[in-house]
Amino acid sequence: MKPGIGIIGTGMVGQMCHLANFAANPACRVVAIADLRPDLAAAAAQKFGISRVYGTHRELLADSEVSAVVVVTKRRATGPIVLDALNSGRHVLSEKPMAYTTVQAETLVEAARRQDLIYSIGYMKRHDAGVARALAELARIRTDQSLGRIVAARGWCFGGDTGRAQDNFVMTGEARPDGLELWEDGPDWMPRAVRPGYDNFLNVFSHIINLARYLLGSSPTVTDSSVETSGAARVTLDFDGIACALDLVNGSEGAWREGLTIDFERGALTIELPAPFAEEEARVIVDHQDESTQLIHATSWAFRRQAVAFVSDIIERRMPLASGQDSVTDIALAEAIWKRRASG
Numbered sequence: 001m002k003p004g005i006g007i008i009g010t011g012m013v014g015q016m017c018h019l020a021n022f023a024a025n026p027a028c029r030v031v032a033i034a035d036l037r038p039d040l041a042a043a044a045a046q047k048f049g050i051s052r053v054y055g056t057h058r059e060l061l062a063d064s065e066v067s068a069v070v071v072v073t074k075r076r077a078t079g080p081i082v083l084d085a086l087n088s089g090r091h092v093l094s095e096k097p098m099a100y101t102t103v104q105a106e107t108l109v110e111a112a113r114r115q116d117l118i119y120s121i122g123y124m125k126r127h128d129a130g131v132a133r134a135l136a137e138l139a140r141i142r143t144d145q146s147l148g149r150i151v152a153a154r155g156w157c158f159g160g161d162t163g164r165a166q167d168n169f170v171m172t173g174e175a176r177p178d179g180l181e182l183w184e185d186g187p188d189w190m191p192r193a194v195r196p197g198y199d200n201f202l203n204v205f206s207h208i209i210n211l212a213r214y215l216l217g218s219s220p221t222v223t224d225s226s227v228e229t230s231g232a233a234r235v236t237l238d239f240d241g242i243a244c245a246l247d248l249v250n251g252s253e254g255a256w257r258e259g260l261t262i263d264f265e266r267g268a269l270t271i272e273l274p275a276p277f278a279e280e281e282a283r284v285i286v287d288h289q290d291e292s293t294q295l296i297h298a299t300s301w302a303f304r305r306q307a308v309a310f311v312s313d314i315i316e317r318r319m320p321l322a323s324g325q326d327s328v329t330d331i332a333l334a335e336a337i338w339k340r341r342a343s344g
Contacts (some may be wrong), residue, residue: 003091003314004031008057008081009072010044011035013095015169016277017124018070021307023048028068028311034060037174037335038119047170057081059193065338068118068314071095075199076182081102082119086111091118092311096210098327101187102335105328113213118313120320121258121327123210127309128302131211132200133295137216138262139268144249147288148265153216153244155208155260163256163275187335193229198338200231205248206330210270210322211236212244212260220244227341236336262278279304 004021007014008186010033023030025167027313032052035041045053054060059083068091079099085092098121099105112119120178125131141147186195213220214266220237227233227263255273259282261268267288276281313320 003028003311004067005029005311006031006063006069006090007033007062007072008060008069008085009035009074010037010041011072012164012169012171012309013062014072015044015048016165017242017303018072018093018307019048019050019166021301021304022070022311023050024304025307025311026307026317031065032060032063034327036177036180037172039172039174040170041206042169043172046265048115049276051102057084059091061085066090066308068092070310074176074180075203076084076100076185077180079108079183082108086115086119087224089115089117091310091314092324093120093122094307095122095204096327097331098324098336100185100202101199102328102332104183105324105331109324109328115136118308118310118317118320119324120313121322121324122306123207123322123327124306125207125211125282126214126304126321127305128179128273129305130216130284130295130297131271131302132275133297134269134282134284135215136288137295138269141264141286149266150262150264151240152164152263153239153242153261154244154263155244155245156248156258157205159204159251160254160256161275161281163278164243165277165279173198177198187339190338194341197227197229198334199233200250201227201233201248201338202331202334204250205231205233206275206334208246208248208258208260209237209333210327210330211273212239212246213329214321215260215262215271215299216242216244217327220333222336222340225337225340226294227332233337239332260320277303312330 034054071094216239224236
């Protein structure tokens, strides 16, 4: 039987990146949506042909045809809603950040483990076809030693134009409602004044940290960091002796620029990531001595591939590429980076 998907949160990202992609997937059925904004929920349901509309996530979770949910809601409300969904026995794909503290994150992972559920986090860049191509190329290079050993890595994110389409979602003038259960937006030791910056760091910059872990090793240590109140940062992670320097900057008015270069003794592999909402693949360039080669790429969208993977993970009972269990490390690293700031 096809999994019955419920979408919780029908804002721009909920519609454009999730609802549209799950509705287009023949391997599942989108059976219901939920949003506290009734006009928006009705408009989204009409646009995507969804028959059942609920006012709250709890009403949606009472629908027996919903076997899995996608949670795309206010970031501080994500954790409590995901916990309700997991405790109700539903598989979950949630947007990141999964939580604001490792304690919160581990609570969610334990709920998924206890119920034996698929729990995936929306690090869609792991699903990018270009990233998959880069991972395979990296494995080849490391095996045949054609470029020698890895000597360093560097990543960057200069947030700019997000690349969103203008015609594949509907919006209303309704205000975001209050009344949702919210988790704390930072560890107890974190001053209130810096928590908005921490929120921005987790929302934007955790992507490139997560991707670096996917390519270089799952459990790096923080060796150096400098963090601004805004969330911009310069961070160095150590992957078993390989230093990866990350430059993370807010508010560029130009094109979105994000990527990762892995430097070898005799060359480099670079991944140039598309803007978050652009329906494009990452570009992969291999430099060998004086020659630069761009790997052949096609046209696909990481969000679409993520939706397909989530449904397949449920059907095949497979560990997601960006599992909740793995993603706890991203929260732990963020805490460690900001703890260094707090301690001087």
